[in-house]
Amino acid sequence: MRLLLQFLWLWASLMNIASATIAEPEPEEWQDITKVIVANITSLEDRSTRQAEEYSRLQDRLARSASWNVNHPRHRLLTALHGFSRYKERNLAEVKRWRNLYKHVPKAQKTVVERIVGYTRKLNTVEHLFEENDKIASEIVRYGLDYYNISQAELDEFVAEAEKEKKVADRTSVVQAMKHFVRDWSEEGFIERRDAFPCILGYLARMDRSEERPLRVLVPGAGAGRLGYEIDALGAFEVTLNEWSAYMNLVHRYATQGPAPNSLAYHPYIDWWSHHATTADMLRAVTFPDWIPSTSRVVMVEGDFTTVFSGEDSDSGTYDVIVTLFFIDTARNIMSYLETIHRLLKPGGMWMNLGPLLYGTGPWLQLSLDEIVLLSEAVGFEFEVDEADRGCGNPTPGVGGLDGKVRSLYVPYGQNARGLSRNAYDAQFWRARRV
Numbered sequence: 287m288r289l290l291l292q293f294l295w296l297w298a299s300l301m302n303i304a305s306a307t308i309a310e311p312e313p314e315e316w317q318d319i320t321k322v323i324v325a326n327i328t329s330l331e332d333r334s335t336r337q338a339e340e341y342s343r344l345q346d347r348l349a350r351s352a353s354w355n356v357n358h359p360r361h362r363l364l365t366a367l368h369g370f371s372r373y374k375e376r377n378l379a380e381v382k383r384w385r386n387l388y389k390h391v392p393k394a395q396k397t398v399v400e401r402i403v404g405y406t407r408k409l410n411t412v413e414h415l416f417e418e419n420d421k422i423a424s425e426i427v428r429y430g431l432d433y434y435n436i437s438q439a440e441l442d443e444f445v446a447e448a449e450k451e452k453k454v455a456d457r458t459s460v461v462q463a464m465k466h467f468v469r470d471w472s473e474e475g476f477i478e479r480r481d482a483f484p485c486i487l488g489y490l491a492r493m494d495r496s497e498e499r500p501l502r503v504l505v506p507g508a509g510a511g512r513l514g515y516e517i518d519a520l521g522a523f524e525v526t527l528n529e530w531s532a533y534m535n536l537v538h539r540y541a542t543q544g545p546a547p548n549s550l551a552y553h554p555y556i557d558w559w560s561h562h563a564t565t566a567d568m569l570r571a572v573t574f575p576d577w578i579p580s581t582s583r584v585v586m587v588e589g590d591f592t593t594v595f596s597g598e599d600s601d602s603g604t605y606d607v608i609v610t611l612f613f614i615d616t617a618r619n620i621m622s623y624l625e626t627i628h629r630l631l632k633p634g635g636m637w638m639n640l641g642p643l644l645y646g647t648g649p650w651l652q653l654s655l656d657e658i659v660l661l662s663e664a665v666g667f668e669f670e671v672d673e674a675d676r677g678c679g680n681p682t683p684g685v686g687g688l689d690g691k692v693r694s695l696y697v698p699y700g701q702n703a704r705g706l707s708r709n710a711y712d713a714q715f716w717r718a719r720r721v
């Protein structure tokens with residue numbers, strides 16, 4: 287039965303891809319068939335007890351309550367679904383804007399531009415590719431509604447209400463979240479993972495553990511989830527992920543639902559025309575997922591890191607390891623992050639961090655590295671100095687001598703592998719034990 291369903295599922299995915307690439311409308315009944323298969327696979331794919339419990343907590347958090355506002359988890363989820371459901375509309379509006387700008391070019395020049403590079407054709411192609419991408423965005427919505435048990439009617443009503451209040455679907459958050467198909471779930475994104483991941487995975491792989499006594503690992507700020515599944519694949523770890531962004535969670539849920547490897551295609555670079563070496567590169571598709579992880583063990587806890595693990599079901603003092611990757615600089619209040627990491631670890635538990643100090647808009651504290659080290663020590667961490675970390679960067683130089691507590695390495699990040707620009711960061715790596 288299960289094999290049959292998996293076969294059906296595979297076939298369904300392939301058909302979906304087929305229909306996505308040849309630009310034909312999907313028959314209604316076909317969507318229904320896929321939906322049933324998805325529902326069955328999810329329930330049959332032996333969701334573990336831990337997953338079932340977390341799903342029930344998730345549903346409790348998502349339930350509408352007296353305090354209904356933009357910060358309510360269901361409101362944030364519906365806002366993200368609104369964003370994905372308007373992918374085409376929002377992006378085609380942008381193409382239209384580009385077309386209008388092009389109209390300013392004098393006719394004689396336009397003739398040359400058209401004859402030599404066919405700029406109008408490029409605009410047309412991009413428009414078409416946004417329509418292709420929209421099929422993925424629609425699938426994300428469909429899968430999301432199914433997964434979170436939200437009806438299309440509820441979403442429609444939410445969207446109508448929001449648009450009546452002139453709230454525009456968030457194009458940037460959607461586009462940024464979908465770029466994680468590349469970073470986390472494609473072969474092309476390996477360039478972004480290959481330097482950072484081995485530092486963390488290499489250390490974890492050497493930790494003493496067994497299937498009978500797995501180590502509990504928490505990954506806050508898990509994004510689209512890749513690192514967590516790679517940790518799980520090392521064996522004998524019980525992995526919990528945490529992510530606040532509903533956009534990211536939708537992308538993560540969709541990317542790991544189990545389509546065939548590299549069966550989905552997405553054009554990640556058409557929304558931003560800067561730094562492209564060639565137009566062909568800009569237009570190219572990236573296939574995903576390059577890897578189908580086992581999803582039956584990893585648990586994703588959605589919500590704010592500093593609050594979702596507190597309260598009744600508090601996980602205080604229960605984790606052996608907490609891994610933060612490109613995370614700590616996202617804090618509004620980094621002190622709360624430090625305290626939460628400390629509280630959740632077992633005494634003697636390990637905090638492993640890798641990432642830059644690139645503060646966004648409006649953090650309450652913008653600390654330098656030495657200040658983070660001092661404050662972490664004050665909160666109750668002891669940094670490990672280990673020459674065997676040689677594979678992970680070099681000791682961070684700096685006034686006051688960080689005494690080998692922190693290492694720095696270069697991590698290509700957010701990089702279009704064939705583009706002209708290189709957004710890369712010097713990331714810091716450290717391990718510190720809860721005293």
Ligand SMILES: *[C@@H]1O[C@H](CO)[C@@H](O)[C@H](O)[C@H]1NC(C)=O
Pocket residue numbers: 322325326329
């Ligand atoms: C598959 O899903 C359908 C609809 O949700 C349900 O009626 C059916 O019982 C499920 N089959 C199995 C084997 O779970």
Ligand SMILES: *[C@@H]1O[C@H](CO)[C@@H](O)[C@H](O)[C@H]1NC(C)=O
Pocket residue numbers: 345435
């Ligand atoms: C889905 O939501 C409906 C109400 O909208 C509820 O009756 C049903 O029990 C929910 N299903 C699950 C699996 O939570």
